[in-house]
Amino acid sequence: MQTPRSAARAAKLPNPDDSTPSPDRTGSAMSALSVTMAAVAAAAGVSRATVSRVFHGTTPVAQSTRDAVYAAAEKLGYVPNVMARVLAARSSDILGLLLRGPTNPAYGLLFGELQENVSRLGMQMVAVAPSRAEGANFERQALNRLLGLRVGGMFVATGVIHAEMLEPFLDKVPVVIIGRPESHPRIYSVSYDEDSNATQLADAVAAHGHQGVAVVTSSGGNSATEHRRAITMAARLRAHGVRAHPVAAPTFGLIDEGAQEIIALHRAGHITAAMFPSDLRALAFMPYLRAASLRTPEDLSLTGCDGILPGIDLIGFATVRIPVEQAAQRAAEVMKTLLDGQTEIKHELLPGTFLPGRTLGPAPR
The missing domain is CATH 3.40.50.2300 (Response regulator)
Structure with a gap:
């Protein structure tokens, strides 16, 4: 039986599939953020559940149906209410990525490759990245921000956030460290063999x-x-x-x-x-x-x-x-298995390849 307090609390939670559009502050019928799945479903000629499957990737949907849903969403300006869905479910299938300086080509490539592999495995990801001048304090705040989004798992690709900083969260979300060598017995890592x-x-x-x-x-x-x-x-x-x-x-x-x-x-x-x-x-x-x-x-x-x-x-x-591409692929695969319940922790090391450039020559005599 639902208590008045729990009912009130549930009533305050946003419903991502609410079929009643809300007027925007200017009083117009619907703003971009208030367009609902029901409106998209009606425009596309499909059920609201089908729209949900298209945007949340829960089960396969025929390409023709996906095209119709995307066309309707684009016409109406529909934006999936991710946070409402997370709050309603009390959990998330969205992964978080804490990334060190994406202006660094190595981190920029890692971000692109990881996004591609996460999508390939049917998952979603949101990233937080500091500027090159921002240090440990910012990254701790970014870490808290990702956890506040109730991410279902977290990639950490930075040398600033140490394993000890992650310990309080290990019972809540699976963590995969990418790039840097790691030896913590409860954190899976896919690292370059430095x-x-x-x-x-x-x-x-x-x-x-x-x-x-x-x-x-x-x-x-x-x-x-x-x-x-x-x-x-x-x-x-x-x-x-x-x-x-x-x-x-x-x-x-x-x-x-x-x-x-x-x-x-x-x-x-x-x-x-x-x-x-x-x-x-x-x-x-x-x-x-x-x-x-x-x-x-x-x-x-x-x-x-x-x-x-x-x-x-x-x-x-x-x-x-x-080997950035290999690290990104393995990290995404590992996260998928951790989310599926695998508990064995390993620390994988991926060696690089020496490139003998012209800046290295014999010692002058």
Whole structure:
């Protein structure tokens, strides 16, 4: 039996399939947001349940019927009331994505590939992404915003939100971390094998005879991925007997940090190569190289990491190409199985491919 309080609470919940259009503030018959499924169904000559299936993807619908529904929706300006549906159901089949800086080509490609794979598997996704200058506080707020939308599952593709920040939510929604290495026993991850990527780069630099190398080292709090790459590169260089000179880059969003220190190390005769934890950082260093009248690789060899930067083949960076497409496909597949009840947690590692560009050459004699 429904109590007065529960009845009142239920009455306040929006009904996504309400067949009565509401007037907009100007008093017109219906605004874009008040057009209902019933109106679309009447215009398309189908049932309201069919309209729901078309927009929510619950069961297959004939293409001719889908076309009729979409045409009616476009004519009427229908917008599916996703939040009303979530509130009414107390849950959601929409996935959330917390994405680090989509202006970074690697994250931009990941977003596109993940969206394609999520759609292919019959799921939906909403993304929140900070600007390159926004740090951990913004990402925590974005995380809370996604959870406030009652997402049914969450992808985390950022090195700023650590596993400990996700622990309070693991009993509520399945989480898949994409891109960065992760070892938390309750979080599934599909990650680039950054130890392998960094090792490939360091081995190539050492093989070219460099004995002094600058390694740009980002803060772990700003980017777990870049920090992991830098630490591994430095350790591998030292294993080859090469002097690694860490160049600190602690400021969030400042991708040319450490450039002047690299130039100074070269002028002092300490280094013949510089290794950057991302192609964007290597690219940001190029104007400093030019301003110092230095050439690459004749005077100073350079390496990056990611291999996604548009025109990377024209620039000719020596880098590692991370398998973004494979990571996106696996992450979507994993989320699908988690939503279906699979509980086994794994940490998949996907190694990249070394690209021997023209910015890496033999150490000058």
